[in-house]
Amino acid sequence: MATDARLEQSGEVVRLTMALSEPVAVSSSLRAGPDRVVIDLPSINFQVQPGAARKSAGFVSAFRFGLFTADRARIIIDLSQPALVVKAESRALRGGLGELVIELRRASRAEFQAALKEAPARDPEAMASVPSTERPSGETRPTIVIDPGHGGIDPGASVAAIAEKEVVLAFGRALKEQLEAAGRYRVLLTRDDDSFVSLSERVRIARSAGADLFVSIHADSLTQAQDVRGATIYTGSERATDAEAARLAAKENQADSLAGVESPEEVQDVAGILMDLAKRETRTFSSVFARNLVEKLGGSVKLHKVPLRSAGFWVLRAPDVPSVLIELGYMSSPKDAELLASPAWRSKAVAAVATAVEDYFARDRAPAGKAAQASP
DSSP states (O other): OOEEEEEOOOOEEEEEEEEEEOOOOOEEEEETTEEEEEEEEEOBOOOTTGGGGGGOBEEEEEEEEEETTTTEEEEEESSSSOOOEEEEEEEEEEGGEEEEEEEEEEOOHHHHHHHHHHOOOOOOOOOOOOOOOOOOTOOOOOOEEEEEOOOOTTTSSEEEEHHHHHHHHHHHHHHHHHHHHHTTOEEEESSSSSOOOHHHHHHHHHHHTSSEEEEEEEOOOOOSSSTOOOEEEEOOOOOSSSSSHHHHHHHHHHHHHHHHHHOOOOOOOOHHHHHHHHHHHHHHHHHHHHHHHHHHTTTTEEEEEEEEEEEGGGOOTTTTTEEEEEEEETSSSSHHHHHTHHHHHHHHHHHHHHHHHHIIIIOOOTTTTGGGGOOO
């Protein structure tokens, strides 16, 4: 367990110290684009005071922490200038306690690049603990994959003590419960705990599950527009509908990089013309469901003034799974933030999304009919 964190500068050195319940194994590595230091640890329960991850000192602009995989925790230290790790250790204290000490020294760009080449970073597959996603033999119910965004070391947007990753996980769990209660759907979550899941893993889960629908859940934030409010529904597109949609997609697509892993590669498939046809059909079904969502949500919760948009979100790129991304609201809006934390509001919004799902499969989509498997 980590119970406290301190960041301080002394000359050319910045030191990060964390109080631990016991000593642990520590490893460090560097990442570029953007420059950052990655500290890997065994799974740790972080009980550090709210706001610690937003502190800065010297060339360290911020740091954050959280679960990276089921058995690994990670600390990311963002750098405003190149730096090298001069110390990364966990030492034993009296009473069996431990202390994590990370010391960084300002460095030149050449030194930083040389260190990167000398010890290239290697990551395990970043994924949460998820159940087997393969469609069971004889299962004919539509499969719906719900994707609570962010998680673990990636908190997403935050306001006060509320993190986006917690808001969307609560929403995803509630939506799964309501859909399963109907007995007509097979429902999976890309994550069911506070673990990090890479963008490519989220798409892989949906495709390997034979998903008939993929719904990614998020909550946006704007730094200089607290009056902007309401839910927005996004579909995937190489060309964004507007600058705001492009900004949001670019931000969300940085999730892997900010967690210290390599950016995902494009979803590849070699089905040629048939896959191109499947992509077109997938886009059509995605748009149909998105319009249905706007209609149903609009009758229950406040929508953004432009509630239906499209942009190049990485998690919406599965060529054979109709996919949408729901921004529940803006955490930068005091009113939206209050509603996003409200169980009553969540129940109302979940019911609206569930109704949209039911209408989609009843009117617009045949059960268990992945676009890639559609008859010519």
